[in-house]
Amino acid sequence: MKRAFFAALLCFAVFVPAAQAQIVQTIDHFPSQYVDARRVDILLPKEYEADKNQRFPVLYMQDGQNVLSDETAMDYTSWNAGNTAMDLAAQKEIKPVIIVAIWNTSDRYLEYFPEKASEYLTDDEVKEMMEIAKTRGSSKGVFMGNDYLKFLVGELKVYVDKTYRTLTDAQNTAICGSSMGGLISMYAAFEYPEVFGSAACLSTHWPVLFDENNTNPSEAIRKYMELHMPPSKNHRFYFDHGTGGLDAMYGPHQEQVDQLMLRSGYLKGANYATRVFEGAEHNEKSWRQRFDEVLLFLYGK
Structure with a gap:
């Protein structure tokens, strides 16, 4: 059954050359029993074809x-993640890495919220979140963070590890996102x-x-984090924010998360980073400008 599933996926895979000897495999509709099908782009570094025996994080x-x-990014400005990773690898600053880019759907708001934190929300807050999701095109009406992670871990990662020469252990498997994507990335590392x-x-x-005046949702997430913190001896976390636009409201929340992480045994400069980028706003342009910092934290030699 699994063999047929993977074979069906490969039938829909299209290989196209990317800049500077990269290869991107696109699966237009990656199926799932947990969430709606979505597009997934898998970028292979140039070293992937150069050395058939090498495995990659x-x-x-x-x-x-x-x-x-x-071409597909909001306002036509992407993170340029593949080229940044390739340039750093060429400079021997990081290890070559496979990047799996998972497109979002209209259920993004519900899929990216740390579902177990909803236990600490009020009924009115849950209702407001469902209304926000509805305005963004979702008709589900329920939190979907747990199902999204089941798709990510139980289906997508299984496919990637079966299809490509990956380093499959946790030390070589990382997750990244911005805004609500940052929340679900934290949640993934805490849940799995x-x-x-x-x-x-x-x-x-x-x-x-x-809503800057309602801090309870942020407190709800921190309550969840405090109860489910991964051991600091073998996990690493990077957090950041700018000071412009929507990012201007994040400072006080991030400071409390920082204190929680430090109380839990994480050490700045070792297995934990938290950074503030003055003037940076809440958009792809800003995240693109500092993605090299992310890669250096995750894969720097």
């Missing part, structure tokens, strides 16, 4: 349409610490409800 990234290509050894969370949307 894998970075799973949210909002995949914004990760690799300006045996799968994800590192997480990078840019401009993490701690407020959730876009």
Whole structure:
């Protein structure tokens, strides 16, 4: 059954050359029994074809349409993740890495929220979140973070590890995202610490409800984090935010997360980073400008 599943996926795979000897495999509709099918782009570094015996770490990234290509990205500005990774690898600053860019759907808001944190939300807050999701095109009406992670871990990662020469252990498996994508990336590492050894969370949307006066959703996430913290001895976390636009409200929330992480045994400069980028705003252009910092934290030699 699994063999037929993988064979069916490969029938829909299209290989196209990317810039500077990279290869991107696109699966237009990756099927799932947990969430709606979606596009997945898998970028292979040039070293993948050069050495048939080499295996590579894998970075799973949210909002995949914004990760690799300006043509599909919001405002036609992507993170330029593939070229940045390739340039750093060529300079021997990082290890070559496979990047799996997972496109979002209209259920993004519900899929990217750390579902177990909803236990600490009020009924009115849950209702407001469902209304926000509805305005963004979702008709599900339920939190979907747990199902999204089941898709990510139980289906997508299984496919990637079976199809490509990957280093499958947690030490070589990382996850990354921005805004709500930062929340689900944190959640993935907390829920599946045996799968994800590192997480990078840019401009993490701690407020959730876009309301600076209601801090309870942020407190709910921290309550969850405190109860499910992965051991600091074998996990690594990167957080950051700017000071412009939506990012301007993140500072107080991030400072409390920083204190929680430090109380839990994480050490700045070792297995934990938290950074502030003055003037940076909440958009792909800003995340693109500092993605090299993320890669150096995750894969720097």
